[in-house]
Amino acid sequence: MNWERRLYLTAHPFAYPLLRGIARRGAIVRVPGLGVVVNDAALARDVLMDGETFRKDGPGSPGDLWTPVLGPSVLLNMEGEAHRRLRRRLTDLFVPSYTEELCDRVLAEPLERLGGRLRRGEAVDLVDAARVMAAAVISEVIGLDLRTEAAHRDLFEQGERVVSMVSLRTRRLSPAQVRRAREVLDPLGDAAEKAYLGDESTVMGRMRALGLSRDEARGAAGAFFLTGTETVATFIPRLVALLHDHGRLGQAAADPALLDRAIEEAMRVTTPTPVMLRSVHRPVAVGGVAVRPGDRVLIATHNCCRALGPFDPGRPHPPELRRLWFGAGPHFCIGYPLAMAQIRRVARAVLGAAPLVITRRAAARGVLIPTYRHLAVRSESAPAGEAA
Template sequence: MNWERRLYLAAHPLAYPLLRGAARRGPAVRVPGVGVVVNDASAARAVLMDGETFRKDGPGSPGDLWTPVLGPSVLLNMEGEAHRALRRRLTELFTPSSTEELCARVLAEPLARLRDRLARGATVDLVAFSRVVAGTVIGEVIGLDVRDEADVRALFERGERIAATVSLRTRRLSPSQVARAREVLDPLGGIAARSYAAGDESTVMGRMRALGLAPDEARGAAAAFFLTGTETVATLIPRLVALLADSGTLGRVAADPGGLLDRAIEEAMRVATPTPVMLRSVHRAAEVGGVAVRPGDRILIATHNCCQADGAFDLDRSHPPELRRLWFGAGPHFCIGYPLAMAEIRLVARTLLAAAPLRITRRAAARGVLIPTYRRLAVRTERAPA
């Protein structure tokens, strides 16, 4: 059994076999108690591109999950002109150049420590290090000054506690789950609000104020960034390194990171699928993958099934147009944080590849998590210590 399958089975021992079983039922299939499961990339993209028919603010959608926690005005649960207007303003915060500058600045110290540890021949747990990376960057985004690695890990664990309350079948959070999520997020919202009020345009929150976002919009956006901007990066980095090592292509990418690294990251994201499922609510009658749907139906896009149809990790694979970056969504809700995630992953990957050849010395799958990941992935360089 390959390690990617182990990760999914460890995270979702019951739901994962059912999800993969649905893939054998055709482009889409109605599953009692779950909704209409979409397994085909073309059908999934068609759903994601049609924000009028398939929405994030109806029954069974992400809005059902997150509105009680975050309020009504965050990108995760908005549609229509209000969503487009907010997204236009927020997009300016996450351009490729601004995200590269932000990550290079705030990750300089952690990456220097990583280089030093690898050069000394020490073993590095990429799971723990990736959490530091993700926590450091998202702390900067929401205006939290986190310098100590223990504080950064604690910040990451706050988001992990919220994500752990959600399963592949969850339709809405219980009152106690909502209360626990607010308990975690409210202090961070207060920090974000103070950063917004200070108005320093060198900070993300200060730029939100300059762009005309209202205080509640900025606070909600910060909470949404925190929920969505940590685990994607933290889970992908160890899996990227493992996929390269297991496929025997780590040395090849290390020899030509300028030409191959982005291709390797995109292929790793296809295989790992950091967003295994996406939810939508049907607003008007339509057809999805040959299945008739009606208002109120729940659509579960099995992104993982769509991506796995192209087979195992292959550095030389070209992604067809319908699959391109589907794991980040498509259409009006394509992930606004995509440039930020790529900037983080590139910086860490380049640092690791510069220490190649690398050897995985120990690994274990994580259990009880929403996004499948490693509990530990230890690596060390096979170069002679400096």
């Protein structure tokens, strides 16, 4: 049973078959109603590297989607010199030394609880555990004072309600959807602004020290919240499931180098950003197809990544594919170090209880990023306990 395919079909029963069908029509295809679809990794990287021609602030781009919610000054919807200035100021936020320290501090207790449950032989739902820990990290980034797992679950669910408004076909949110999103994000922005005015050892306080305005800091906090929780929380259960289903759990638990390769390979297979959008601002040819100003370019990241084949941690990635799921060029994900720091810690804690068996799982419906509704694992080296 191909669980990854099942996850995509459950999340996007109509759009996913269409997306995969378009992949069979060529490296780049003009599709009425969608735009120009790029299915080739090398062409996708060319588009992403050219921020002057292919932009995020034009018709049909992410700017159409998120500017009404987050405001005009976030990296998700900016281009040109303004984008470069803001990105330069944000670059030092998530240097590896800071993200490592932040994750060590925030995740120490949750990981100890997770490891203890597995050692006692309990069946642990990795979906719930990953959501709680992802929300704990992002709440620290934003400056929220949340102390309980229940509060972290609630925070994650708030973000999930916003992100679930978007499908693979969504061009913009309706006024009602914008209002609902603002009802979630405005209180978080207030908390972020309070942290911005406080201690410079916090992420938000460091933004003030780096010269960001209050509005820029609020927008950044909202963007981090929307993009930072879902990616990590959905990926961890899928990583463990892929290792389990391909008989690699024991190897990854015993070999840290293999685990690092498996994480990169699982990122390719799961493709946390299935599509990326750009708006064309000047005429150019891409892969022999002419695109014009105003055209919408849909980079089918999932098609680009899956073209390499099934999950295989031993196979190297070609240069054009390298971390394409996090973008490339001027918009490469600024939160990449933070996401990877979280993923490595949780993966090591889970695999530390190997050998593991999956006791139950089900695919989630009504989500943007395909994921499990639940995925329970139990350590076979521990006495059997009660299911989570």
